[in-house]
Amino acid sequence: MYRTHTCGELRLTDVKTTVTLAGWVQTVRKFGSITFVDLRDRYGITQLLFSEALNGELDANPLGREFVLQVNGSVNERSSKNANIPTGDIEINVVSFKILNKSAVPPFSIQDDTDGGDELRMKYRFLDLRRNIVKKNLELRYAVGRSARNYLHENNFLDIETPFLIKSTPEGARDFVVPSRMNSGQFYALPQSPQTFKQLLMVSGYDRYYQIVKCFRDEDLRADRQPEFTQIDCEMCFVEQEDILQTFEGLVKRIFKDVKNIDYSETIQRMTWEEAMWNYGNDKPDIRFDIAICNLKFPSHTFPTKENQSALIDGASFGVFDDAETVVAIAIPGCSEYTRKQTDELTEWVKRPQIGMKGLVFIKCNADGTFKSSVDKFYNEEKLKAIATAANAKAGDLILILAGAEERTRKAISDLRMYMADKLGLRKPTDFKLLWVLDFPLFEYDEEGNRWVARHHPFTSPKPTQIAEMINNNPVIENAAEYLKHPYANIKANAYDMVLNGNEIGGGSIRIFQRELQEKMFAALGMDAAEQQHKFGFLLGAFEYGAPPHGGIAFGFDRLCSILGGSESIRDFIAFPKNNSGRDVMIDAPSTIDAKQFEELQIKLDLKA
Structure with a gap:
């Protein structure tokens, strides 16, 4: 047995107990003939006392920072207590010890106020993860995920996995593509979201779906973006907008209670997109x-x-x-x-x-x-x-x-x-204010292409009172100078964003579920019938087999965690994040592949490039 207890659980009630601990050496302090060592594991820090009797053995086997150490000894009450740690009332009087593994000198100090810069810590992320401050961030992330799963389970949602290797249908951000060895010249795409699959699950009768799922977008990065990110992805059928808002207000309030012990009892304010832009200049206002x-x-x-x-x-x-x-x-x-x-x-x-x-x-x-x-x-x-x-x-x-x-x-x-x-x-990062922003424009005008683009995504339904207006009008813009007079310019989306402290943490909509309306939407985006069939024929076909009214929402899991943790960067809450260039500097990815892999994939390598 490597350990009988962790480094974070022993208290005064354990005095005189014989224990075995294992962990990493945080610090070594010599005071004459005795040596104090702080031993650290995931659960905390315990002080070890090496008496004069172990001096010779310590001289022969000196301890260094981050050595992996096992000790046997008895729990004693400390004469000089440390109120800053839970184990500060006790120490271990070491009887025997064993160095399980030595460590090279770490490139930066493994402590909260480390001397390591961002790039250095990302290169040695496996060491950075040992720091207490990073550990707390990942524990918060786990707590948010556990709270969300519990709430959704209690509300009859099923956790259903959807594919990672899908078809590329570039409409918004760029897809990451994956070449298929068995299908020469063809490619999969990594999903930007499970959007069409969760809609198909609604058609299949799974009326409440969720996933805490990885998504991928090949886009320029900043502090709150990563090429791969995580969503709490949800969909429901036989619902209207109000059903969605009520259900997911409950989810976020539950997370506040479970993770931050905050009873968010106040009514969540709602405002239209126009009111947000008019009063605050953006569609995700901070109303604190x-x-x-x-x-x-x-x-x-x-x-x-x-x-x-x-x-x-x-x-x-x-x-x-x-x-x-x-x-x-x-x-x-x-x-x-x-x-x-x-x-x-x-x-x-x-x-x-x-x-x-x-x-x-x-x-x-x-x-x-x-x-x-x-x-x-x-x-x-x-x-x-x-x-x-x-x-x-x-x-x-x-x-x-x-x-x-x-x-x-x-x-x-x-x-x-x-x-x-x-x-x-x-x-103040300790203050939290939630807001729903509603009634976004369904379309934006693309001057370069003289066509409409979906403000949200092409599966969002217009407001119920404007469905007929959308179906009965031709989406083609005849006169670019007068696009504002086109009926589509005033159509509102049956969509909603949840905003927390000036950050969009979730967004969704009531979906289109009628083939005629979905084809009209695709036509407005410049897709002819052949392109619609090629890209989305599977979805249009599904709508002919009893598709129910449905809608959903996706929360930015990484972003929600960072706000709850008081940080502006989602990287602090991801175990192995990419840097601002989309690189994993620890494993050096992305990287080249060898010539044999190119040959197997039947991709010609231009050596002159």
Whole structure:
């Protein structure tokens, strides 16, 4: 027996017990004739005491960091206790020990405040995984998965596996493709999601399906993206949108309770996509803090039901506003005392290439009720007060205004809103706020191709009241300049996203289940009948055999874990992640294959390339 106990379980109640422990040497500390060793395993750390009687044996077999060690001894009460660890009241008086394996000197320290950089730790990820902070992240990941499985099982969902080797149907991100040795010149694709398979399971009568499943997308990477990622993938039939929202609110609230011991009892707010874009500038707003956008000027087609407030800024001969497509403002609480240096720093921030604005206008709402701005030359106090009222600014607030092209300016004000919230400490990682965003546009217009593209995916149904409008109209855009007048421009998707702290953690929709409507959707995306049959004939055929109404959702498992763990990067919650170039630097993948493999796959290798 290598061990009778783990390094994290012994307590004062175990004093005088004879035990055997095994683990890794964390530290070695010599004090004269005695030696203290911290022994670590997955469960914790236990202090070992090597008395003078073992000195000779230790000299002959010196211990080093990360040596694998087995010890026998008795549990004693520590004279100098350590309140920072659960085993801090005891130590093991070692009687005998055995070095099970030696270790080379680690390239970085195996502790929470390690001296290893990201690339070094990724190269030696098997060592990085020994660190307590990484272990806690993986334990949280396991807890989230276990909670989700328990909830879904209790609600009659079946965990059903779907294939990893499927057909390539590139519509969104690029597929990873796999050559078939037995079918020369043909390729499988790795799934970007199990979308069509879970719909087929609904056709087959498995009315509640789920998978915690790997998905693959060959796309550019950033902190919250990996080429392979995990989804909590779910589908239900005989449901409407409200059924989906209620079911999966329950799932997320259960995860909060099981993993964070948080009773998320408040009603989850809902807003339409248009409201999100109007009030926050993006479709996944962080609503932990109450800073909303004031829309002073915008193109009439962007929000056709909203009223422009351009009268507040017109007539001043201020070209920056007059020539802008969009003018938007936010009121930042308690910042009216910002110095010139601070407002200049904000101006430089919005002028960065990542934000792309030409400048920034500010209005200070002074505590005494007066106003001071960077555009006093153009706007008198009465005008400034009117703008402040529209922006819901109070005495002591600072109004920040951006102007320019619609899409860029709206994104910029959204980014500025988040930046200021970070500066003011309004986005605490221990606070959680959930939101449903609903009623997205079903289509976006592709100027280059002069056709529609699906905003969500091509299996999303329009709102029930707009199904007839979609079927009865020709999707072809005859006049590119007037695409906004096409009936499809106003069709809303029966879709929904769940947002947590400004991050989309889940998205789904009620699906199309009628062949005629699905063919219309494919036609709108530029697929003729032959292409539809080639790519999706199996699904269209299935819809002729009693397909039920159905819908579902997929949660970004890695992203959900990172938010619950207080991290901005999903890599911290994946055992063996890729770096920002999509490489696994530990095993050096991707890598070349040898000539024989190329020959077996009947792929010609261009040695000149």
